[in-house]
Amino acid sequence: MSSEKKSIEEYKPMLAMAGIIIIVQLIALLLAAPMVAEDMRAFENPDDTSNPIIYIFVILIFTFLLLIAIKRGMQWIIQLTILLAVASTMYYVFFALLSLTGLSALANNAISMAVAAILTLLLYKFPEWYVINTIGLIIGAGASAIFGISLSIIPVVILLSLLAIYDAIAVYKTKHMIDLAEGVMDLRLPILFVMPKHMKYSFIEDSFKKNEGEEREAFFMGLGDAIMPTILVVSANVFLTDVYRIGGFINIPALGAMIGTIVGFIALTVLVMRGKPQAGLPFLNGGVILGYIAGVLIGGTPFY
Structure with missing residues (x-):
């Protein structure tokens, strides 16, 4: 195998990750209208610039509690909390989609709850990488849509800027984000996307414990990215x-x-392929903000 062909093969999982991001964005755009119609906003006033501060505060508290639970060996609390969050997010997604069919509220509630419960149970019993990724797509798009319709552009830009700074500090300085990721990997929950390097890979059987210099069999990307x-x-x-x-x-x-x-993801990929953990949000949030500004300038539209 030539070095050029090998290089292309190595980048295939990362190209697939880019595809996942695009799919999440397209599904989120589709969900936005029915979620607006069903008034699923997380904040009452989308223009309030204190909303991103509240969001960051909740993230910090949640992260702190997760780290305490990991250090005390209380992984079951983490698993239960995330599974409940997954189930509720999927409920909102399916409720929004089924609202387009003209079903009664009672029937919509029953079906949405049943589907969300079945998928959550599947995730708990059989957390293989393709199950993780499928449910990750659903909750990723759902969460993005809910907060996208809840925050107008200025609060979102503030939120993304603060999160990029926080992610950089958490990965490069305090390194607690790496500790958090390693602590929850064994729980096999949809807090990340998994892209295997070969089709024989099993996320269930992966021990995640690699010797120095030994390559992982899959690439991982946090759901937040x-x-x-x-x-x-x-x-x-x-x-x-x-x-x-x-x-x-x-x-x-x-x-x-x-x-x-x-574009931000491509820049991130170049560094990740060198084998070192990277903070994703400085690249991704920076890329999306610059892309938005470019779109505004090209379209000749107001910035907000």
């Missing part, structure tokens, strides 16, 4: 109302934000 930039994509498409939409679906600033996300 797909969710956070997508919030701006959805927000731009929802709150910039008097803007031309391509195919009636997406406006140019939102499309620019999508492209910017992928």
Whole structure:
């Protein structure tokens, strides 16, 4: 095998990761309208710039509690908490989608709860990588849509900027984000996307304990790396109302934000392929913000 062909093979999982981000963004854009119609906003006033501060505060508290639980060997609490969050997010996603079918509220509730419960049970009993990824797509798109319709553009930009700084500090300085990731890997929950390097890989059987110099059999990307930039994509498409939409679906600033996300991901990939853990949000959030600005300038639209 030539070195060029080998290089292409090595990058295939990362290209698949880029595809996952795009799928999350497209599904989130589709979910936005029915979620707005069902008033699924997380914040009452989308323009309130204190909303991102509240969001960051909740993340810090949740991270602190997770780290305590890991150090005390109380992984079952983490598992239960995340499974409940997964089930509730999937419920909102399916409720929003089924609301488009004209079902009664009672029937919609029953079906959405049943599907969410079945998928959560499947995740608990059989957390293979393709199950993790499928459910990750659902909750990633759902969470992105909920916060995208809940925060207008300025609060989102503030949120993404603060999260990029926090992620950089947590990975490069305090390193507690790496400790957190390693602590929850064994729980095999949809807090990350898994892209195997070969089809024989099993996420269930992976011990995650590698000797120095030994390569992992899969690439991993945190769910937040797909969710956070997508919030701006959805927000731009929802709150910039008097803007031309391509195919009636997406406006140019939102499309620019999508492209910017992928550009940021490519830059991140180049560094990740060198074998060192990287903070994803500085690249992804930076890319989506710059892409949004480029889209605004190209489309000749207001910034917010």
